[in-house]
Amino acid sequence: MEGLISIAVGVMTACGVYLLLRARTFPVVLGLTLLSYAVNLFLFAMGRLTIGAPAIIDPERDIYTDPLPQALVLTAIVIGFGMTAFAVVLALRAKADLGNDHVDGKKR
Amino acid sequence: MSLLLQHAVILPLLVPLLGGIFLVLLGGSATPLRRTVSMVAIQALFAASLLLLLTSWDGDIQVYQVGNWPAPFGIVLVADRLSAAMVFLTSLLALFAMMHAIQGSDRSGRQFHVLFQFQLLGLNGAFLTGDLFNLFVFFEVLLIASYGLLLHGCGAARSRAGLHYVIINLAGSSLFLFAVGTLYGVLGTLNMADMAVRVAELPAEDRELVRAAALLLCVVFALKAALAPLHLWLPGAYSAAGPAAAAIFAIMTKVGAYAIVRVYGLIFGASAGELSGLVEPWLLTLGLLTVVVGTIGVLASQHLALLVSHLVVVSSGTLLTAFGIGGTAAVTAGLYYMLHSTFIAAALFLLSDNLSNTRGIYGDRLVAGPLLPAANLLGGLFLLLAVSVAGLPPLSGFMGKLMILQSSVESAWMPWIFAVILTTSLLTVIALARAGSTLFFKTDLRSGSATMPNMANLVPAIALAGASLVLVVYAGPIYAFTDAMATQLSDSTAYIGAVLGTEPQVSMP
Numbered sequence: 001m002e003g004l005i006s007i008a009v010g011v012m013t014a015c016g017v018y019l020l021l022r023a024r025t026f027p028v029v030l031g032l033t034l035l036s037y038a039v040n041l042f043l044f045a046m047g048r049l050t051i052g053a054p055a056i057i058d059p060e061r062d063i064y065t066d067p068l069p070q071a072l073v074l075t076a077i078v079i080g081f082g083m084t085a086f087a088v089v090l091a092l093r094a095k096a097d098l099g100n101d102h103v104d105g106k107k108r
Numbered sequence: 109m110s111l112l113l114q115h116a117v118i119l120p121l122l123v124p125l126l127g128g129i130f131l132v133l134l135g136g137s138a139t140p141l142r143r144t145v146s147m148v149a150i151q152a153l154f155a156a157s158l159l160l161l162l163t164s165w166d167g168d169i170q171v172y173q174v175g176n177w178p179a180p181f182g183i184v185l186v187a188d189r190l191s192a193a194m195v196f197l198t199s200l201l202a203l204f205a206m207m208h209a210i211q212g213s214d215r216s217g218r219q220f221h222v223l224f225q226f227q228l229l230g231l232n233g234a235f236l237t238g239d240l241f242n243l244f245v246f247f248e249v250l251l252i253a254s255y256g257l258l259l260h261g262c263g264a265a266r267s268r269a270g271l272h273y274v275i276i277n278l279a280g281s282s283l284f285l286f287a288v289g290t291l292y293g294v295l296g297t298l299n300m301a302d303m304a305v306r307v308a309e310l311p312a313e314d315r316e317l318v319r320a321a322a323l324l325l326c327v328v329f330a331l332k333a334a335l336a337p338l339h340l341w342l343p344g345a346y347s348a349a350g351p352a353a354a355a356i357f358a359i360m361t362k363v364g365a366y367a368i369v370r371v372y373g374l375i376f377g378a379s380a381g382e383l384s385g386l387v388e389p390w391l392l393t394l395g396l397l398t399v400v401v402g403t404i405g406v407l408a409s410q411h412l413a414l415l416v417s418h419l420v421v422v423s424s425g426t427l428l429t430a431f432g433i434g435g436t437a438a439v440t441a442g443l444y445y446m447l448h449s450t451f452i453a454a455a456l457f458l459l460s461d462n463l464s465n466t467r468g469i470y471g472d473r474l475v476a477g478p479l480l481p482a483a484n485l486l487g488g489l490f491l492l493l494a495v496s497v498a499g500l501p502p503l504s505g506f507m508g509k510l511m512i513l514q515s516s517v518e519s520a521w522m523p524w525i526f527a528v529i530l531t532t533s534l535l536t537v538i539a540l541a542r543a544g545s546t547l548f549f550k551t552d553l554r555s556g557s558a559t560m561p562n563m564a565n566l567v568p569a570i571a572l573a574g575a576s577l578v579l580v581v582y583a584g585p586i587y588a589f590t591d592a593m594a595t596q597l598s599d600s601t602a603y604i605g606a607v608l609g610t611e612p613q614v615s616m617p
Contacts, residue, residue: 039282
């Protein structure tokens with residue numbers, strides 16, 4: 001499972017960075033989204049991968065997962081989601097103001 | 109009063125938060141009412157930050173455990189001299205920026221005052237927090253508010269600059285999370301004091317992972333602080349922003365610089381063994397590079413606002429060079445220079461807006477324009493600020509640069525630092541002299557008439573320029589205070605003891 005998670009994080013980061021370097025706003029926004037997915041998965045894995053354990057300390061069980069990364073991911077998801085929405089609106093606004101969807105507003 | 113003192117650390121966060129929420133609820137109401145509420149909130153914030161500065165003056169490190177959760181499990185807010193001084197600087201700047209904004213530039217869009225309050229919340233939070241993830245959250249708060257402030261009012265230039273600014277900062281936020289995640293995965297904590305303890309006793313096999321994460325974190329802070337080559341977003345964004353927004357943005361690069369001295373002074377300080385002194389060589393070389401690149405930008409600028417934005421880049425590079433030299437004397441000099449450059453950059457942005465209003469269609473373009481009324485006042489103010497920002501005696505820029513040069517005498521990089529700082533200062537003088545003579549002496553009589561400047565609008569710029577004079581006249585006490593800040597910053601055991609050693613204030617139900 002460790003291999004699978006790390007490959008998933010790596011592939012998403014690579015795709016995110018590639019899209020982030022495109023010249024049109026839509027791929028850039030998609031790249032940001034993919035990058036934030038990769039970050040969320042990465043943060044989640046930083047609490048170590050544990051299966052079938054609760055995220056709270058239970059006296060009955062001697063194993064539990066680290067709840068802190070889950071809280072961090074929740075915060076990161078909320079912020080990332082809001083920022084993606086903002087970036088979409090801003091890209092639309094820039095297209096309206098600049099007349100095209102190039103990130104520098106160039107005419108081609 | 110004791111209740112007030114007990115909560116003095118969180119007051120600079122609560123005041124803009126409550127003010128901002130109240131302003132959201134006032135949506136659609138008359139502008140004079142909103143302006144009053146916003147101004148009152150900023151004055152209350154000024155009082156709160158003054159209280160915080162006075163209580164931390166004698167060197168107490170005040171720790172505020174949010175929700176009474178003991179550190180390192182809960183989030184702590186920590187106010188030492190440096191944090192309190194930064195919060196005070198922010199509120200002073202906010203006061204003058206708001207004085208300028210209520211003269212009319214806040215009318216160009218809807219939610220200016222709300223965004224401004226949340227910007228202050230984010231700035232103060234970033235200065236006060238003692239938790240690395242909480243620092244990320246406050247960075248996001250201040251960035252989200254700054255996106256709104258930057259785009260406030262319309263225009264193609266703002267949309268283009270805003271798009272660049274937002275996207276590069278979102279990418280930076282992702283890097284921040286990668287770095288924080290790695291540090292948490294290795295160290296198992298996010299409290300900065302606790303992280304310092306864990307890094308000090310780090311096993312050798314984890315060291316490289318922590319080093320990678322720490323350098324990644326430094327990339328993020330360098331992005332915020334506009335360190336070359338990550339500074340390219342700054343000139344476009346700051347020159348496109350409205351005057352009040354640009355004035356408050358003058359402290360945004362300082363947030364990055366503050367985060368660098370805080371994190372790398374505390375977590376990767378002297379106690380970190382092989383990991384100590386991790387970023388200083390990078391800061392020094394890239395800081396000097398930033399100064400050079402920024403000066404080239406200053407020379408090439410065709411607009412006054414763009415020129416001032418490049419001056420912000422130069423000041424940011426000078427500041428990080430000082431931090432890169434290392435040692436208490438250099439950090440002291442850097443902190444003094446930081447106070448100076450924040451005031452002067454904000455004053456120049458406000459003056460640039462005034463000039464642009466006066467010159468009508470010529471705006472702030474550096475071309476011969478109409479004959480200016482009140483040219484003595486505007487030109488005199490420009491001269492004062494230019495002398496100060498370029499580092500000519502006798503104003504505060506000279507003092508700051510002199511102290512930085514003095515502190516670098518021992519450094520191996522001394523020839524480079526002297527050469528770069530002195531040459532770029534000369535080039536800055538040339539660029540500013542050219543800009544000033546074009547604006548005030550070269551008049552084109554066919555270009556119609558300029559309007560009289562709004563005197564009330566000039567008051568904040570004059571007051572900020574006055575702050576530069578205060579920095580010179582009271583250089584002794586202010587230097588002593590920045591020295592106390594730097595000394596306290598270098599003593600990480602006191603910080604760790606204050607955060608981790610406090611007894612949890614258990615309140616019985």
